[in-house]
Amino acid sequence: MLDKHRSRDSQDDPSSRPRFLQIAGEIRRQIAIGRLKEQEILPSERSLSEQYDVSRMTARRALEALETEGLVYSADRRGRFVSPQRLKYNVSNMVSFVSTAQTNDVDLRIEVVETAATVADRRLAELFELPKGSPIIAYTRLFYTGDHPIFIETEYLPADRFPDFLQHDLCQSTTQILEKYYDASASTGDIMIRMRGVQTDEAQLLSISASHTVIELEQVIRDAARVPFCFGRQVWRGEMAEFSAHAIVSPQSFDKE
Amino acid sequence: MLDKHRSRDSQDDPSSRPRFLQIAGEIRRQIAIGRLKEQEILPSERSLSEQYDVSRMTARRALEALETEGLVYSADRRGRFVSPQRLKYNVSNMVSFVSTAQTNDVDLRIEVVETAATVADRRLAELFELPKGSPIIAYTRLFYTGDHPIFIETEYLPADRFPDFLQHDLCQSTTQILEKYYDASASTGDIMIRMRGVQTDEAQLLSISASHTVIELEQVIRDAARVPFCFGRQVWRGEMAEFSAHAIVSPQSFDKE
DNA sequence: CGTGCAGTCTGGTATATACCAGTTAAATTT
DNA sequence: AAATTTAACTGGTATATACCAGACTGCACG
Numbered sequence: 001m002l003d004k005h006r007s008r009d010s011q012d013d014p015s016s017r018p019r020f021l022q023i024a025g026e027i028r029r030q031i032a033i034g035r036l037k038e039q040e041i042l043p044s045e046r047s048l049s050e051q052y053d054v055s056r057m058t059a060r061r062a063l064e065a066l067e068t069e070g071l072v073y074s075a076d077r078r079g080r081f082v083s084p085q086r087l088k089y090n091v092s093n094m095v096s097f098v099s100t101a102q103t104n105d106v107d108l109r110i111e112v113v114e115t116a117a118t119v120a121d122r123r124l125a126e127l128f129e130l131p132k133g134s135p136i137i138a139y140t141r142l143f144y145t146g147d148h149p150i151f152i153e154t155e156y157l158p159a160d161r162f163p164d165f166l167q168h169d170l171c172q173s174t175t176q177i178l179e180k181y182y183d184a185s186a187s188t189g190d191i192m193i194r195m196r197g198v199q200t201d202e203a204q205l206l207s208i209s210a211s212h213t214v215i216e217l218e219q220v221i222r223d224a225a226r227v228p229f230c231f232g233r234q235v236w237r238g239e240m241a242e243f244s245a246h247a248i249v250s251p252q253s254f255d256k257e
Numbered sequence: 258m259l260d261k262h263r264s265r266d267s268q269d270d271p272s273s274r275p276r277f278l279q280i281a282g283e284i285r286r287q288i289a290i291g292r293l294k295e296q297e298i299l300p301s302e303r304s305l306s307e308q309y310d311v312s313r314m315t316a317r318r319a320l321e322a323l324e325t326e327g328l329v330y331s332a333d334r335r336g337r338f339v340s341p342q343r344l345k346y347n348v349s350n351m352v353s354f355v356s357t358a359q360t361n362d363v364d365l366r367i368e369v370v371e372t373a374a375t376v377a378d379r380r381l382a383e384l385f386e387l388p389k390g391s392p393i394i395a396y397t398r399l400f401y402t403g404d405h406p407i408f409i410e411t412e413y414l415p416a417d418r419f420p421d422f423l424q425h426d427l428c429q430s431t432t433q434i435l436e437k438y439y440d441a442s443a444s445t446g447d448i449m450i451r452m453r454g455v456q457t458d459e460a461q462l463l464s465i466s467a468s469h470t471v472i473e474l475e476q477v478i479r480d481a482a483r484v485p486f487c488f489g490r491q492v493w494r495g496e497m498a499e500f501s502a503h504a505i506v507s508p509q510s511f512d513k514e
Numbered sequence: 515c516g517t518g519c520a521g522t523c524t525g526g527t528a529t530a531t532a533c534c535a536g537t538t539a540a541a542t543t544t
Numbered sequence: 545a546a547a548t549t550t551a552a553c554t555g556g557t558a559t560a561t562a563c564c565a566g567a568c569t570g571c572a573c574g
Contacts, residue, residue, distance in 0.1 A: 018556080018557060018558090019557080019558075020557080020558085021467060021468070024468070044523080044524060044525080045524085045525070046523090046524085046525095054558080054559085055558065055559045055560065055561095056559090056560090056561095057558070057559070057560085058557080058558060058559080060525085060526095061557090061558090063525095064468075065454075065467070065468035068325060068454070068468055068469065068470055069453070069454030069468065069470065070452065070453065070454065070470070071454070074525070074526095075524095075525090075567095076524085076525065076526080076565095076566075076567090077523090077524050077525050077526080077565070077566045077567055077568095078523095078524065078525080078566085078567060078568085079523090079524060079525080079567095080524095080525085086451065091502070091504055092504045092505070092506070093506075186506050187505070187506055188503065188504060188505050188506065189503070189504045189506075190501065190502070190503055190504075191501060191502045191503075191504055192499065192500065192501045193450055193499070193500045193501075193502075194343065194498060194499040194500070195327065195452055195470070195472055195495035195496065195498060196326065196327065196496075197325070197326030197327065197328070209525095209526085210278060210322070211278070211281070211321075211322035211325055211326065212325065213325055213326065213327070213452070213470055213495060215452055238452035238470060239452065239453075241451060241452060242449065242450070242451040243449065243450045243451065244447065244448060244449045244450075245348070245447070245448045245450075245502050245504060246445065246446070246447055246448075246504075247348055247349045247445060247446045247447075247448055247502060247503075247504075248349070248444070248445050248505055249349070249350075249443050249444055249445065249446075275526080275527060275528090276527080276528075277527080277528085301553080301554060301555080302554080302555070303553090303554085303555095311528080311529085312528065312529045312530065312531095313529090313530085313531095314528070314529070314530085315527085315528060315529080317555085317556095318527090318528090320555095331555070331556095332554095332555090333535095333536075333537095333554085333555065333556080334535070334536045334537055334553090334554050334555050334556080335536085335537060335538085335554065335555080336537095336553095336554060336555080337554095337555085466556085
């Protein structure tokens with residue numbers, strides 16, 4: 001009974017790289033050379049396992065590796081697809097992500113997920129230099145290229161300064177609404193970027209599975225008088241994000257801790 | 258036969274969340290409340306599988322979920338540990354990451370991985386506005402907190418402007434070397450940040466397993482005359498990074514695409 | 515003509531098992 | 545007491561199997 005599988009030297013040759021990584025590499029190459037194109041469907045786990053003569057689990061691991069890399073995404077029970085190209089977001093050039101995307105002929109679609117009139121919690125109060133409990137407008141939007149979700153954005157505005165804001169059509173650049181109707185234009189901003197695990201509600205909106213990673217971007221936008229008037233948080237599909245910025249070394253920086 | 262009578266045994270109650278996510282959540286909670294502290298070892302796959310009465314593979318998936326989130330890291334064949342706190346990096350405040358880290362009492366250690374005298378490829382030539390083939394100095398360093406790797410940095414300098422640069426001790430702030438000995442101080446910079454899959458050599462240095470994600474940060478540093486004199490690329494363990502920046506809306510932005 | 519209903523496809527979850535190669539600490543020998 | 549062996553760990557890789565539920569395709573029926 002010793003010889004259960006006659007696996008023998010199947011993988012103990014010194015080409016020691018794990019089989020699933022070899023397969024992942026093979027597929028990666030096919031994407032690189034264009035044999036598999038954006039949004040194209042990949043071979044299924046089962047067909048890969050036949051093709052490479054490995055178990056389904058091994059084929060799966062190869063695909064999962066490509067998924068965490070961001071090269072590939074999985075649409076539950078429909079298959080896996082080649083991820084579309086990254087979107088570039090210049091955070092300095094705060095002249096609205098929407099309009100720059102549109103001029104660079106990115107097929108951008110916006111969906112309003114939720115709007116709310118609420119009050120400032122401690123953090124928002126501190127940020128806007130308002131008393132805790134001041135009225136705040138909040139709205140969450142989901143951004144797509146085509147039908148591919150890219151990021152979720154939630155923005156908070158002090159309600160007093162922007163009356164009837166939610167009356168406007170939020171499927172456009174809010175920066176432009178703020179400028180046009182409320183004379184509030186961005187002058188400076190503080191930005192924070194980090195990678196973290198996705199939360200279940202976010203995962204649903206972005207149609208990624210739980211226990212993936214996303215990139216979170218928070219920004220405070222200030223007007224020429226350095227008064228903060230907008231706080232925003234974006235949660236990006238990690239593989240879709242590329243942020244750039246132009247930094248100017250400040251004469252004296254006085255934000256500490 | 259509308260009423261499909263399902264067996265109500267074991268765990269198919271409508272709390273339908275996958276078992277491995279429940280377990281991951283349990284551990285996550287224990288980290289959050291401090292029952293498991295930074296750098297502390299987690300229970301092994303096998304002991305978790307007994308504790309929760311699941312197969313080892315399911316326990317493993319729970320731990321892997323925490324790993325991709327960045328809450329936990331795995332040291333090959335030694336166990337899994339709670340990740341240390343993030344490091345904050347203010348990219349605007351270009352006054353050297355090293356010195357700011359040291360004032361904020363972060364236990365920073367630098368290891369020189371490689372130094373090289375090479376020549377400019379197309380990209381570097383274009384960047385530094387030099388002819389292709391001009392001499393370039395390159396060096397790669399690995400940054401740690403304690404014995405925990407954080408990021409790899411490779412920097413490129415035009416050799417003509419910085420003679421004998423590699424003679425200096427590279428285990429300190431290079432920004433300061435540049436300022437002190439070569440009178441080159443940062444005035445502006447262009448920064449790019451994105452998430453991507455780790456490469457095998459990087460994975461080794463950062464001691465993470467292949468098919469994880471990292472954050473890549475590239476920056477071009479210019480002096481007061483807007484002449485670029487340093488190009489750097491950092492590859493961060495995703496869970497360790499948090500970038501912040503202060504942006505100023507430029508009167509007219511004339512960089513396109 | 516569409517409507518509904520199989521049957522087949524997909525990925526997602528879960529279990530059980532096996533072996534490998536480093537790590538570590540205890541046991542043993544020198 | 546120091547050096548060395550050993551044995552009990554660890555995570556990593558891999559296979560085989562099973563069932564689920566949603567998505568899709570095509571066929572039969574009204």
